[in-house]
Amino acid sequence: MLLTFTEENYLKAIFKITERAVKVASTNMVAEQVNTSAASVTDMLKKLSDKGYINYEKYKGATLSPTGVKVATQLIRKHRLWEVFLHDKLKFPWEQVHEIAEQLEHINSDDLISRLDNFLGNPRFDPHGDPIPNSEGKFMLRNQTSLDMVHSGQRVLVVGVTQHSVDFLKYLNQLKVKLGTAFKVMAVTDYDKSITLEKDGAETLTITHQVAKNLLVKFQK
Amino acid sequence: MLLTFTEENYLKAIFKITERAVKVASTNMVAEQVNTSAASVTDMLKKLSDKGYINYEKYKGATLSPTGVKVATQLIRKHRLWEVFLHDKLKFPWEQVHEIAEQLEHINSDDLISRLDNFLGNPRFDPHGDPIPNSEGKFMLRNQTSLDMVHSGQRVLVVGVTQHSVDFLKYLNQLKVKLGTAFKVMAVTDYDKSITLEKDGAETLTITHQVAKNLLVKFQK
DNA sequence: TTACACATTTAGACAAGTCTAAAAATAAGA
DNA sequence: TCTTATTTTTAGACTTGTCTAAATGTGTAA
Structure with missing residues (x-):
């Protein structure tokens, strides 16, 4: 099933929010992440819930479903691999890679990503030190x-x-x-x-x- | 001025049509290129004309304005540079590069393209032998x-x-x-x-x- | 030059994603 | 527990790009 650019960004936002201490992403938190109004978020949460990417209950906030987690980690994998490309190969300074990777992460091709990963020497961290999930979505953990x-x-x-x-x-x-x-x-x-x-x-x-x-x-x- | 994904594709379509023998792109020709209905094309031609990217007269078809030509050649430049990247660096066979480049060409960053051009060694032809416009939009000509x-x-x-x-x-x-x-x-x-x-x-x-x-x-x- | 075929445009509708303003639910303090 | 502040949802509207069906324009063959 194909997700739109926007839907992908919402899933990534929810992932980011629930990655750490917070267990459930509230409407307002998501709104801040994707830089939009709470009303728009409510609509989108309903849609993503209908499609099975998130668990969502009115007034209770959202968490990613297993499918949602998969989509989000693959996005993060793509984002971070592109960042490595931009930094290591094209010599962009580390403060400039994020913005361009925000666009590149939505390019759709599994083959592309696996070839890129190889081309870059299967890096395990991006230019900011964030771990790059492997193709199964597993993150490298680190004592930090x-x-x-x-x-x-x-x-x-x-x-x-x-x-x-x-x-x-x-x-x-x-x-x-x-x-x-x-x-x-x-x-x-x-x-x-x-x-x-x-x-x-x-x-x-x-x-x-x-x-x-x-x-x-x-x-x- | 920022163009949408779709607007860019229309400009590229008109460029392709008027590149050779045909001097004016008809509604139907564009519809076939962008794979949509004639009615949708009419709407878009009106919009692109209002924005100054094309010259358009009802029932007479469209041609690119100087600004439109600039946008279209930059898109082609990006498309072909990405094709070189996919083929030369990621070792994609030549029949697979076009489809992925169709997505990559819409990534927005002048700096990215000039760095990519350099990284690839300023190639003058893409994997299909098509000339790559330089940053001013000039094409290399060839006896063929x-x-x-x-x-x-x-x-x-x-x-x-x-x-x-x-x-x-x-x-x-x-x-x-x-x-x-x-x-x-x-x-x-x-x-x-x-x-x-x-x-x-x-x-x-x-x-x-x-x-x-x-x-x-x-x-x- | 008339008639018909074909191309093009208009009209009206729809889906996605967004907004503001108002209503409803929840949470928190007295 | 009651009241108020805050969060969230609903309602209604707008934009972009699309569609189908109907109306209109253009070009060509007789």
Whole structure:
């Protein structure tokens, strides 16, 4: 069964919302994700429910059905593979790949995606450090923490970001922070939770709690 | 000004129709190209005319305006560059690239296309031998004839096809005819205009007039 | 030049996705 | 539990692109 561009975006939105702590996607949450009105969302949820992609009860919100999950993870797979292509092959900076991948992810061809995956060397993470689901929709798991959970003295390696906005990524460029950057945590301020880090060499930088929350790291022994 | 997927397809259709002998695209011709009804075409021609992309007079048919030509050639540029990508990088056979490129051509990003062009080594022809317009929309011209215009004794090199249907291209695969294949014309039958060719080595094959018409060749001295 | 065939346009309708405004349901505080 | 604030849904309308059926225009053969 063929889904429209729009339907696909709704499924992806619901997936994103229910991926973490939230178990059920509310109408308003979806509306914010797809940047539309709550009324439009209600209509679409009804439609997607009729088609079997989501479980939806009036006033109770929506979750993806198994079919819905499949569609959403395949979209994410396509999105992230295209991001790798744009970054690795076409040399786009990481802050520019998301927007173009939003278009490319809707291209319809299984053969295309499996060939692209191969061409790229079956990458397991995209340019932001997000895992790329395999063709069965399985994600690679990884031991990671957001940088606001660390303590003074710990050594960490940047492995991802939880925010893909151009502004945030450009700010990281400015700080010369990218995937693979290693830090030692020098201090965590009680007052505003800002964190002072020392880069591999000697440079020191201080970031706000806001920034730390959006940086994913893994611990180094 | 942003065009919809559908509007772009109409402009491309009018371009294709008026590219050769026909000077004006009639409603029915467009309807056949975009695979829709004449009534729908009339509506769309009115709209595209209002927006300044075509010159259209009731009952007289349509031609592209300068802006329309620009849009259409950029679409063709994108289409053919993606075809090169699919064929050269992802190793799709030439009969499969068209369909996927029909989707990819609508992706919107000038930067993407200029990077893709570079990544591919600024190719000047697509996998079917069609010239790729440059970013100003200029086409490379080439001395070429369709194979039904040749005479016995002439030596030719296959440089293109005028038909991109999967069936036709698969038939050529079967005959082991591809871009760059060299032939000597052995005989042209008066009766049915079928042509007997000798391949570089020694193999001989006979093709119908229908096939010959759709093969583009250039002469070898 | 008339008559007919064919091409084209108009009229009216429909589906998808959107909107605003109003109504209804739910949640939360006193 | 009652009242109010917030969320969600419904109602009705609009846009885009499509359709069929009917009306109109154009071109050609007799």
